Amino acid sequence: xxxxxxxxxxxxxxxxxxxxxxxxxxxxxxxxxxxxxxxxxx
Numbered sequence: 001x002x003x004x005x006x007x008x009x010x011x012x013x014x015x016x017x018x019x020x021x022x023x024x025x026x027x028x029x030x031x032x033x034x035x036x037x038x039x040x041x042x
Contacts (some may be wrong), residue, residue, distance in 0.1 A: 001009075
């Protein structure tokens, strides 16, 4: 692998794994309470 290919691979991995980490943090931070009664239309 050339140096440019390795750099691009690292950038792509950083974007993907960083996005996953941010999504997990966002979900963990914004967990709201669910209502006791939920009306769902079937």
